[in-house]
Amino acid sequence: MTQVIFTIFGASGDLAKRKLYPSLFRLYKSGVLSEHFAVIGTARRSWTKAYFEGVVLDAIADLTTSKTEAEKFASHFYYQSHDVEDAGHYITLKNLQDDLCAKYETGHNKVFFLAMAPEFFGTIASHLKSEHIVDGLGFERLIIEKPFGTSLETAKELNQALSETFNENQIFRIDHYLGKEMIQNIFAVRFANVLFEHVWNREFIDNIQITFSESIGVEDRGGYYDKSGALKDMVQNHILQVLSILAMDKPASFSSADVLPEKIKVLENLCIPDEATIAKNFIRGQYQAGRINQQDYPSYVDEPSVDPTSKTETFASGVFFIETDRFKDVPFFFRTGKRLTEKGTRINILFKNDQNIFNQDIEQNILTIYIQPTEGFSLQVNGKEVGKSFEVEPVKLDFRHDADALGNSPEAYEKLMYDVLNGDATNFSHWQEVKASWTLIDKIVSTWQADKSPLYPYQVGSMGPKESFDLLEQYDTNWVWQPDLWYRERGLLK
Numbered sequence: 001m002t003q004v005i006f007t008i009f010g011a012s013g014d015l016a017k018r019k020l021y022p023s024l025f026r027l028y029k030s031g032v033l034s035e036h037f038a039v040i041g042t043a044r045r046s047w048t049k050a051y052f053e054g055v056v057l058d059a060i061a062d063l064t065t066s067k068t069e070a071e072k073f074a075s076h077f078y079y080q081s082h083d084v085e086d087a088g089h090y091i092t093l094k095n096l097q098d099d100l101c102a103k104y105e106t107g108h109n110k111v112f113f114l115a116m117a118p119e120f121f122g123t124i125a126s127h128l129k130s131e132h133i134v135d136g137l138g139f140e141r142l143i144i145e146k147p148f149g150t151s152l153e154t155a156k157e158l159n160q161a162l163s164e165t166f167n168e169n170q171i172f173r174i175d176h177y178l179g180k181e182m183i184q185n186i187f188a189v190r191f192a193n194v195l196f197e198h199v200w201n202r203e204f205i206d207n208i209q210i211t212f213s214e215s216i217g218v219e220d221r222g223g224y225y226d227k228s229g230a231l232k233d234m235v236q237n238h239i240l241q242v243l244s245i246l247a248m249d250k251p252a253s254f255s256s257a258d259v260l261p262e263k264i265k266v267l268e269n270l271c272i273p274d275e276a277t278i279a280k281n282f283i284r285g286q287y288q289a290g291r292i293n294q295q296d297y298p299s300y301v302d303e304p305s306v307d308p309t310s311k312t313e314t315f316a317s318g319v320f321f322i323e324t325d326r327f328k329d330v331p332f333f334f335r336t337g338k339r340l341t342e343k344g345t346r347i348n349i350l351f352k353n354d355q356n357i358f359n360q361d362i363e364q365n366i367l368t369i370y371i372q373p374t375e376g377f378s379l380q381v382n383g384k385e386v387g388k389s390f391e392v393e394p395v396k397l398d399f400r401h402d403a404d405a406l407g408n409s410p411e412a413y414e415k416l417m418y419d420v421l422n423g424d425a426t427n428f429s430h431w432q433e434v435k436a437s438w439t440l441i442d443k444i445v446s447t448w449q450a451d452k453s454p455l456y457p458y459q460v461g462s463m464g465p466k467e468s469f470d471l472l473e474q475y476d477t478n479w480v481w482q483p484d485l486w487y488r489e490r491g492l493l494k
């Protein structure tokens with residue numbers, strides 16, 4: 001049971017309602033939070049406590065049938081109308097924090113969650129210090145949403161601003177992919193299986209393919225997305241974080257102190273390609289109008305809040321190399337985009353098969369990690385086909401969590417907030433990781449901005465432009481991808 005006050009900046013926003021309140025409720029239901037906690041929600045609109053409680057009740061409506069339980073939880077929520085640029089508001093906030101600390105006996109422990117546009121992060125941090133809301137009593141932790149800067153330079157400025165109030169151990173940069181069940185499972189797959197641990201290197205692995213595909217378009221986030229694009233929205237953070245877990249050396253223990261340096265080592269050893277290599281190895285695309293299942297979809301440039309002449313990429317694909325003994329020269333392919341064939345987040349690890357003694361071609365062993373919408377892994381191995389002749393054929397060992405386990409698996413934000421309460425930074429991005437990833441991404445962005453490589457159009461409902469497939473052919477491989485029918489066939493997935 002944790003004693004704490006959460007202060008959420010951006011309490012009326014989308015993220016707070018869709019993710020934060022349900023996650024806090026699940027922590028409450030599981031007993032991590034009980035009597036000694038309170039939540040202060042802040043935003044400009046002038047809500048009352050009763051109205052705020054109603055918003056929270058709506059947000060958790062699907063998670064309980066007990067009105068009493070829901071109302072008891074919501075009673076811990078307090079609202080403070082607040083413009084983050086107005087210094088006076090922080091004084092009221094400090095008084096509320098002190099009152100709630102006494103009322104709920106929270107031991108001065110505080111978590112600040114910045115669920116707002118990033119341009120406000122520095123201002124908030126500096127006021128938290130100047131108005132003594134951060135007072136050195138109890139634990140004080142800052143959870144900060146992405147994007148962490150929009151380039152290396154802006155990320156450095158932001159980090160500098162935050163570091164005037166919080167030290168690195170107090171800053172938890174959220175990457176919600178790190179809270180996903182199957183991303184965390186990569187640690188178990190790699191380090192709890194002798195079968196994989198000893199072949200997880202350049203001697204045995206041919207290439208790794210990371211696909212984070214989305215069927216949705218930009219929805220109502222055109223304003224944000226048009227300034228960002230797929231590379232900054234998904235690759236700089238989620239994909240490079242996952243790559244660092246796939247490529248890291250074995251840590252001495254499964255603790256933040258041992259895991260983080262290994263992940264940092266990977267990101268700091270990413271090869272920084274020159275312009276010609278970027279033009280050859282990194283593909284950008286933008287979706288064009290089309291029809292899927294009798295439904296028409298507009299081109300990206302016709303989406304609301306998107307510049308009609310926009311050259312922002314809605315698809316990015318490419319190949320990374322890492323200069324480490326473990327993975328030197330092994331291609332790490334990635335692709336991600338909007339309005340693709342289906343929602344499918346998957347990693348394929350393709351093993352070498354250069355020891356073939358049979359008089360026929362044999363398939364590569366492939367370990368597939370299914371992250372979403374289904375969770376599990378499969379392993380393609382070779383066996384003998386039944387019959388008198390000797391033919392080798394691939395068979396698939398397939399494991400998926402059952403529907404009950406999926407229902408119980410924590411929401412990424414729930415898991416990550418739980419980690420923050422325990423002061424565990426393993427599943428958060430360290431400043432050195434952010435710095436290393438921006439160094440590489442900036443290079444790609446500047447080549448793309450200089451129009452050194454084309455922006456390829458692709459059809460909605462496809463898996464991106466043909467050039468992304470051509471890229472893998474240049475490396476004598478292909479994207480491994482079959483529609484994920486496992487759950488659909490069992491009627492478990494809509």
Ligand SMILES: NC(=O)C1=CN([C@@H]2O[C@H](COP(=O)(O)OP(=O)(O)OC[C@H]3O[C@@H](n4cnc5c(N)ncnc54)[C@H](OP(=O)(O)O)[C@@H]3O)[C@@H](O)[C@H]2O)C=CC1
Binds near residue numbers: 013115147
């Ligand atoms: N939504 C999502 O799924 C995801 C969001 N994020 C990140 O989370 C953060 C929040 O996103 P999201 O919730 O979607 O954004 P919203 O636009 O929905 O919410 C923004 C919030 O900020 C408040 N706000 C804006 N200006 C001020 C101000 N001057 N003073 C005080 N409050 C202000 C708004 O309330 P009011 O207008 O009342 O002031 C609102 O509560 C962003 O950094 C985003 O990148 C990251 C991943 C996913």
Ligand SMILES: O=C1O[C@H](COP(=O)(O)O)[C@@H](O)[C@H](O)[C@H]1O
Binds near residue numbers: 214233234345
């Ligand atoms: O961070 C982001 O992630 C979502 C995809 O997240 P998922 O958990 O649904 O896979 C993406 O849609 C969004 O553009 C991006 O900002």
